[in-house]
Amino acid sequence: MADITAIAKQFTDFYYSTFDTNRAGLQGLYRDNSMLTWEGQPLLGAATITEKLTSLPFEKVQHKVTTLDAQPSSATVASLIVSVTGLLVVDDSPNPLQYSQVFQLIPDGGSYYVFNDIFRLNYA
Numbered sequence: 001m002a003d004i005t006a007i008a009k010q011f012t013d014f015y016y017s018t019f020d021t022n023r024a025g026l027q028g029l030y031r032d033n034s035m036l037t038w039e040g041q042p043l044l045g046a047a048t049i050t051e052k053l054t055s056l057p058f059e060k061v062q063h064k065v066t067t068l069d070a071q072p073s074s075a076t077v078a079s080l081i082v083s084v085t086g087l088l089v090v091d092d093s094p095n096p097l098q099y100s101q102v103f104q105l106i107p108d109g110g111s112y113y114v115f116n117d118i119f120r121l122n123y124a
Helices: 004-021 023-029 046-054
Strands: 030-038 041-044 061-072 080-090 097-108 111-122
Touching: 004 023, 004 061, 004 080, 004 097, 023 030, 023 046, 030 046, 041 046, 080 111
Parallel strands: 030 111
Antiparallel strands: 030 041, 061 080, 080 097, 097 111
16 A cells, blocks of 8 residues: 555645635545535535535635544555644634544545545634
């Protein structure tokens, strides 16, 4: 298996850069069987997930990754689990929000797609 930490970093760099500049551009990372749980709300399918992400009530967002951990998620398939924590700067607020997000990435040709995605804001 390739270096999963490098794959996880490359994926999250792309994911958050795209999220921060063009949320609709994330649709290609999901499939019809993909699931996102956003703050406890389960969403199924690439179109539904993209609709949720593009309808979030802010104009501008910047992700700042604090931690990134990755592990293989199967002994037989080159899939992986990626756990991220970080800060969200929303609409230039001086008070960033803490978040955690977990992705399960499944190989698809020469790249990966998001099979599972769990996002939570972390309130202190």
